[in-house]
Amino acid sequence: MSENKFYNIITYGCQMNEHDSERLAGMLEEMGYQQTEELGSADIILLNTCIIRENAELKVFGKLGELKRYKRENPDLIIGIGGCMMQQDEPVDEVYKKYRHVDLIFGTHNIHHLPNLIKKIEETRDRVVEVWDEEEGLIPDLPSQRESEHSAWISIIQGCDNFCTYCIVPYVRGRERSRSVKSIVEEAVRLAEDGVKEITLLGQNVNSYGNDLEKEITFPKLLEELNKVEELKRIRFMTSHPRDLSDDLLAKIKNLDKVANHIHLPVQSGSNKVLKEMNRGYTREYYIDRVKKIQQEIPGAAVSTDFIVGFPGESEEDFEKTIELVKELKFDMAYTFIYSPRSGTPAARRDDQIAEAVKKGRLNRLMELQNKISYDQNQKLIGSIQKILVTGPSNNDPEVFEGRTSTNKICFIDKREDLVGEVVKVKIEDAKSWTLEGTVIE
Ligand code: SAH
Ligand code: SF4
Ligand code: F3S
Numbered sequence: 001m002s003e004n005k006f007y008n009i010i011t012y013g014c015q016m017n018e019h020d021s022e023r024l025a026g027m028l029e030e031m032g033y034q035q036t037e038e039l040g041s042a043d044i045i046l047l048n049t050c051i052i053r054e055n056a057e058l059k060v061f062g063k064l065g066e067l068k069r070y071k072r073e074n075p076d077l078i079i080g081i082g083g084c085m086m087q088q089d090e091p092v093d094e095v096y097k098k099y100r101h102v103d104l105i106f107g108t109h110n111i112h113h114l115p116n117l118i119k120k121i122e123e124t125r126d127r128v129v130e131v132w133d134e135e136e137g138l139i140p141d142l143p144s145q146r147e148s149e150h151s152a153w154i155s156i157i158q159g160c161d162n163f164c165t166y167c168i169v170p171y172v173r174g175r176e177r178s179r180s181v182k183s184i185v186e187e188a189v190r191l192a193e194d195g196v197k198e199i200t201l202l203g204q205n206v207n208s209y210g211n212d213l214e215k216e217i218t219f220p221k222l223l224e225e226l227n228k229v230e231e232l233k234r235i236r237f238m239t240s241h242p243r244d245l246s247d248d249l250l251a252k253i254k255n256l257d258k259v260a261n262h263i264h265l266p267v268q269s270g271s272n273k274v275l276k277e278m279n280r281g282y283t284r285e286y287y288i289d290r291v292k293k294i295q296q297e298i299p300g301a302a303v304s305t306d307f308i309v310g311f312p313g314e315s316e317e318d319f320e321k322t323i324e325l326v327k328e329l330k331f332d333m334a335y336t337f338i339y340s341p342r343s344g345t346p347a348a349r350r351d352d353q354i355a356e357a358v359k360k361g362r363l364n365r366l367m368e369l370q371n372k373i374s375y376d377q378n379q380k381l382i383g384s385i386q387k388i389l390v391t392g393p394s395n396n397d398p399e400v401f402e403g404r405t406s407t408n409k410i411c412f413i414d415k416r417e418d419l420v421g422e423v424v425k426v427k428i429e430d431a432k433s434w435t436l437e438g439t440v441i442e
Helices: 015-030 054-073 088-100 111-124 169-173 181-192 219-227 247-255 273-279 284-297 316-327 356-379
Strands: 005-011 033-035 045-048 080-082 104-105 128-130 151-155 198-202 234-239 262-264 304-310 335-337 387-392 399-405 411-414 423-431 436-442
Touching: 005 015, 015 045, 015 080, 015 151, 015 198, 015 219, 033 284, 045 436, 054 088, 054 356, 080 111, 080 169, 080 273, 104 111, 104 399, 111 128, 128 316, 151 181, 181 198, 181 219, 198 304, 219 247, 247 284, 273 316, 284 304, 284 316, 284 356, 304 356, 316 356, 356 423, 399 423, 411 423
Parallel strands: 005 033, 005 045, 045 080, 080 104, 104 128, 151 198, 198 234, 262 304, 304 335, 411 436
Antiparallel strands: 387 399, 387 423, 399 411, 423 436
């Protein structure tokens, strides 16, 4: 192929998509393309999309509109769109019919076909649409162009079988498929040899890891294997479904030195009625018991969570239950979302949808409360010693460096090039709702 061809990938959505984008980038680099920040000089632009909430979709259509002028300026430009949104018929039809400047549509199950699809377009200049309902056999290990030198994602289980009634993920990411322990450990070793210090294990529900494998293996056992990988300093994982959070896993977090002291445990609601209608498979009492157990067994561990406000039929009383739960459990951090009806999911068909203004009011109340709690939780850390993995200059100020604590909190330190990639002890001097500040003591 001719020299100096450039690509740019625009990614929306969660870590799974970020990770897929790294693999799309890896394949393009193998084809001889180089990354560019400037869309105007790109030969290929890919959008990796998300469909979890309506605003995620709106952003993608907005961006597609914007890209039209680049195609006008450079008719050879290849514009491709993949990801979760393209696993649904409606958005695919809309993109195909209304956005004629899009050359390629692909899905989440065939990202490894990207090189072939691009070659086909280069040869024929035809528009190509290839979306699969599920993977065909084993997906090969793919090259990855990582964003970060010291941290890497490892996908351990794909898809989701839970079918929470509000959620589109099981429809766009398919059924649960666990990777073999062997291939996960091999990848971890390869990454460690490449200088990676921290891995984050990814899955919609990491706690179901192994359920679909013939060989008997569980998520806690996988952690034990990965903890043996020399050179790795930290192992993170997300997301844990509360229903499947075992005592065995808590013991591993406590006893395995590399496993981070942080659990992301989305609760969604504090009302038993709403939890049941969401098909979450646990009660408020069970959830509270699990979090209290974490707080008792693993002192200093951080728990973060997700909430949805304004699920259909959520009464003021239901919402109050969520507020009470937040006050009782004092999460370190929470992501709060307004319920967004997703076409094809059971909750979207309900006729008791909550008015937008009510949803926004609830969101604001919940966010205000959680901000205060996060601030208080962080203030308690002032004077304590935390270990942080230094990642480099902060986004806002290159003179300030940053890293994360084992509990996943961002901590700023003075500029220290020599510490990048190292785990160092820091004394916490100041704290805000979302960040800490400290001085390196070792
Ligand atoms: N697998 C993870 C999270 C997947 S999506 C889990 O089970 O927790 C991330 C978060 O998006 C969810 O935790 C939920 O809070 C939110 N979310 C999912 N569907 C949504 C919808 N239709 N409207 C609003 N928020 C939603
Ligand atoms: Fe969606 Fe529920 Fe699966 Fe999470 S567990 S991805 S919220 S269906
Ligand atoms: Fe993630 Fe969005 Fe897909 S949250 S799994 S990118 S729908």
